[in-house]
Amino acid sequence: MHCDRVRLPALLDKVMTAAEAAALIEDGMTVGMSGFTRAGEAKAVPLALAERARQQPLSISLMTGASLGNDLDKQLTEAGVLARRMPFQVDATLRRAINDGRVMFIDQHLSETVEQLRNHQLKKPDIAVIEAVAITEQGHIVPTTSVGNSASFAIFAERVIVEINLAHNPNLEGLHDIYIPTYRPTRTPIPLTRVDDRIGATAIPIPAEKIVAIVISEQPDSPSTVLPPDAETQAIADHLIAFFKREVDAGRMSNSLGPLQAGIGSIANAVMCGLIDSPFEGLSMYSEVLQDSTFDLFDAGKLAFASGSSITLSARRNADVFGNLERYKDRLVLRPQEISNHPEVVRRLGIIGINTALEFDLYGNVNSTHVGGTRMMNGIGGSGDFARNAHLAIFVTKSMAKGGAISSVVPMVSHVDHSEHDVDILVTEQGLADLRGLAPRERARVIIDNCVHPDFRAALNDYFERACQRGGHTPHILREALQWHINLDETGRMLAS
Amino acid sequence: MHCDRVRLPALLDKVMTAAEAAALIEDGMTVGMSGFTRAGEAKAVPLALAERARQQPLSISLMTGASLGNDLDKQLTEAGVLARRMPFQVDATLRRAINDGRVMFIDQHLSETVEQLRNHQLKKPDIAVIEAVAITEQGHIVPTTSVGNSASFAIFAERVIVEINLAHNPNLEGLHDIYIPTYRPTRTPIPLTRVDDRIGATAIPIPAEKIVAIVISEQPDSPSTVLPPDAETQAIADHLIAFFKREVDAGRMSNSLGPLQAGIGSIANAVMCGLIDSPFEGLSMYSEVLQDSTFDLFDAGKLAFASGSSITLSARRNADVFGNLERYKDRLVLRPQEISNHPEVVRRLGIIGINTALEFDLYGNVNSTHVGGTRMMNGIGGSGDFARNAHLAIFVTKSMAKGGAISSVVPMVSHVDHSEHDVDILVTEQGLADLRGLAPRERARVIIDNCVHPDFRAALNDYFERACQRGGHTPHILREALQWHINLDETGRMLAS
Structure with missing residues (x-):
């Protein structure tokens, strides 16, 4: 039974039910689970854990790669399993618990x-739960649609539960490239100099005896919730592509641009889709998540290679891509998120990083995470890993939200995830602000003229001009700097209508 | 004449006066000058430039390594030479001009x-002015007490002015290690894996024909203005050393700690001095600026090796160190600031980064630059390069300033240079907050209990508790978040006394 998926015969007697495996997780444990952008998460064991917690209270500290699919964070939250959670999430129920202070969330x-973990700054997982397409003859774990933090979790944990998911194409084996940096103080350079370099193993190398349970599941990944491009995301894509053309014309980039990174979500996906009809050729991606647009670009003959940490597709693309994986496999690699996002590699390769802002301010500081400066949305994710070291750090957002109640361009952001030092280009459907080499007062002028919605332009300009009269390298009027956010909180609109 | 300093005879006819050399700098040019932490700046040509501008207006865009000594930024500002300035400065006159909006300052x-510059994101210097102890037989430039950005400026500029400074010990030759990363997309890893690795050349390799002028000067570097430790900086050092001991005892660090980086200034210098009487042995530094404390640690037998980008000493240590350089030379190296601060290397080596905060908030966000959120102090410098990728990102400050009018720990920082994601440890004379692995509400508790001055503790605690009642992952009351800064601006005190 499942001999093709569990190829080390000695492990076959570890096959058990999800409930039996979940029983290995004890109250108070730190648990590391697979899963990144709702791809490749262990599915059966967390569900069994939530089920068990409904009978018999238990709480754990849960680490993952990034977000989980299949409503697992919801189930675990509702069952009271999560005392602590890191480093990212996207679930509405968990988000409420985080914002109520019921779950301690460490946003990294x-x-x-x-x-x-490697350097003992965080407590290592007691146990890891990793989704796999197979266990090799050596007892090594072959991940599924994401690598995330799975490799290091399995290496650091004393015990490992493997979920063999029969819903995944076994042909995923060979797609992964597992490289783990060596320990300090004798660490050597990460030997990756091209997006298509393979520098590691195709499976997670752990001693087979650490595998204490194997659970068979058949639950597929959740489909991506990405929305198709609309007029505004199309306008954002158009502005950005026009900018890339100017960069190419000016000799600052080649016609294959640089390795592209695009954050999760509809706007970044729309921007990538916009490249299908662009004049650029031989594109490459060095990103975290590979979304529909990656495969649309492959099919359009525009994309030469894509490196990521996960593949998260819509229902539209899922069956086609994974059912015909051999069509793409030699142009794809999935890496640990430590490597897909590593500052060393991001800086070396000269990545063009495209991420979504919640809001940005006059001077180009970006808030990616906190609504009203207080309420966590999802987490910083990889945006900081890329923006800090990118060749071009680009942030995109629609200029307004909530039907015009909210301007995404504000006098002062209510929370800073990316300071002006790390932000090169801002784009809304209104236009593009190129901030490179500009002082704060110059940045403000360019942002007001190009990115703000006309409904908010006069008010923002008025703030800026009055702030300048008070002086300062970065002029502000502290009494008014957060007033738009206060208005929103108190009246439902940033400005009186 | 000066044949020992200008060893390529063909260049001897390029020797001219500072005024003649300064005449090569034209109105509107972008100029790259040597100088980092007031060490190794070109001295005669900038002064001649200021002199000339007093007769005949000219304005330039000036890039340096970091800060200049000998009041050069003051002279250049007063003469109206500076239209644009990057990436760092510490001069009171220039600071006023920046805050008045008269000089566009790009803080990087x-x-x-x-x-x-390499990637065409900024305009390359038209001309470079580099201080040197010598020009080699090949026409290569041997820097003096700093490397800073000198190597790349000389490589990128079409023309180079060299200032041979006879005040520097010619024995500085051999101290420098000039490595320039290769161009993308074929860039290779920086082959530095130990603090004492030498990976480059001892002089800046440029075609000799680019050297269009040689000026002889004898003006020494300005002495460091670092203050001796006082009771509060000593307390900060004591807290930090006790923390290091706990880390060693817990097996998280060896007794030689990790490579140490310490920012410019009195507090960081005091912390380093504190290590003289510590139990740690075989310490190493991988830092930007090497201050008095570096040589005090060498003399105490505590320090095995120090890598920096500059040496900036007080009058007390200057003559002794540079007069007896051979005593230290085999344990020292000066690198380009791109390499001393490179994210790739900082992450690889696992640096302990110690930098000074202007203020920090309840949640561990740090303001390093902007007084009252608006007025530039010096610039972010290398603090972000180190904090983002350090093994330990430590920020230090006294808990109060201006005789108790100002708390350095505030509800919300008025400007963010380092977000909570990049801050591990905060230290004031009151105590140390270890923020690793904590969620924002937990961070606030630890910061209030350990770092705030007692005069402000009740008020900060009250803010935090009321904010928590409103909820949010990072609880704030936006109407009050910046009130302490507003009070300071309007009444001269953050809280009513």
């Missing part, structure tokens, strides 16, 4: 979690 | 300026 740069 | 991560 996605490249850093396993570095902190 | 110090590792990034030449990366942006």
Whole structure:
């Protein structure tokens, strides 16, 4: 039974039910689970854990790669399992618990979690739960649609539960490239100099005896919730592509641009889709998540290679891509998120990083995470890993939200995830602000003239001009700096209508 | 004449006066000058430039490594020479001009300026002015007490003015290690894996024909203005050393700690001095600026090796160190600031980064630059290069300033240079907050209990508790978040006394 999926015969007697495996997770444990952008998460064991917690209270500290699919964070939250959670999430129920202070959420740069574990800055997982398409003859774990932090979790944990998911195409084997940086103080350079370099193993190398349970599941990944491009995301894509053309014309980039990174979500996906009809050729991606647009670009003959940490597709693309994986496989690689997001590699390759802002301010500071400066949305994710070291750090957002109640361009952001030092280009459907080499007062002028919605332009300009009269390198009027956010909180609109 | 300093005879006819050399700098030019932490700046030509501008207006865009000594930024500002200035400064006169909006200041991560030049994100210097102890037989430039951005400026500029400074010990030759990253997309890893690795050349390799002028000067570097430790900086050092001991005892660090980086200034210098009487042995530094404390640690037998980008000493240590350089030379190296601060290397080596905060908030966000959120102090310098990728990102400050009018720990920082994601440890004379692995509400508790001055503790605690009642992952009351800063602006005190 499942001999093709569990190829080390000695492990076959570890096959058990999800409930039996979940029983290995004890109250108070730190647990590391697979899963990144709702791809490749262990599915059966977390569900069994939630089920068990409904009978018999238990709480754990849960680390993952990034977000989980299949409503697992919801189930675990509702069952009261989560005392602590890191480093990212996207679930509405968990988000409420985080914002109520019921779950302690540690929002981290996605490249850093396993570095902190390796260096004893965080408590290592007692147990890891990793989804796999197979266990090799050596007892090594072949991940599914994401690598995330799975490799380091399995290496650091004393015990490992493997979920063999029969819903995944076994042909995923060979797609992964598992490289783990060596320990300090004798760490050597990460030997990756091209997006298509393979520098590691195709499976997670752990001693087979650490595998204490194998659970068979058949639940597929959740489909991506990405929305198709609309007029505004199309306008954002158009502005950005026109900018890339100017960069190419000016000799600052080649016609294959640089390795592209695009954050999760509809706007970044729309921007990538916009490249299908662009004049650029031989594109490459060095990103975290590979979305529909990656495969649309492959099919259009525009994309030469894509490196990521996960593949998250819509219902539209899922069956086609994974059913015909051999069509793409030699142009794809999935890496640990530590490597897909590593500052060393991002800086070396000269990545063009495209990420979504919640809001940005006059001077180009970006808030990616906190609504009203207080309420967590999802987390910083990899945006900081990329923006800090990118060749071009680009942030995109629609200029307004909530039907015009909210301007995404504000006098002062209510929370800073990316300071002006790390932001090169801002784009809304209104236009593009190129901030490179500009001082704050110059940045403000360019942002007001290009990115703000006309409904808010006069008010923002008025703030800026009055602030300048008071002086300062970065002029502000502290009494008014957060007033738009206060208005929104108190009246439902940033400005009186 | 000066044949020992200008060893390529063909260049001897380029020797001219500072005024003649300064005449090569034209109105509107972009100029790259040597100088980092007031060490190794070209001295005679900038002064001649200021002199000339007093007769005949001219304005330039000036890039340096970091800060200049000998009041040069003051002279250049007063003469109206500076239209634009990057990436760092510490001069009171220039600071006023920046805050008045008269000089456009581009405040940058110090590792990034030449990366942006290399990739055509910034306009390259038309001309470079580099202080040297010598020009080699090949026409290569041997820097003096700093490397900073000098190598890349000389490589990128079409023309180079060299200032041979006879005040510097010619024995500085051999101290420098000039490595320039290769161009993308074929860039290779930086082959530095130990603090004492030498990976480059001892002089800046440029075609000799680019040297269009040689000026002889004898003006020494300005002495460091670092203050001796006082009771509060000593308390900060004591807290930090006790923390290091706990880390060693817990097996998280060896007794030689990790490579140490310490920012410019009195507090960081005091912390380093504190290590003289510590139990740690075989310490190493991988830092930007090497201050008095570096040599005090060498003399105490505590320090095995120090890598920096500059040496900036007080009058007390200057003559002794540079007069007896051979005593230290085999344990010292000066690198380009791109390499001393490079994210790739900082992450690889696992640096302990110690930098000074202007203020930090309840949740561990740090303001390093902007007084009252608006007025530039010096610039972010290398603090971001180190904090983002350090093994331990430590920020230090006294808990109060201006005789108790100002708390350095505030509800919300008025400007963010380092977000909570990049801050591990905060230290004031009151105590140390270890923020690793904590959620924002937990961070606030630890910061209030350990770092705030007692005069402000009740008020900060009250803010935090009321904010928590309103909810949010990072609880704030936006109407009050910046009130302490507003009070300071309007009444001269953050809280009513």
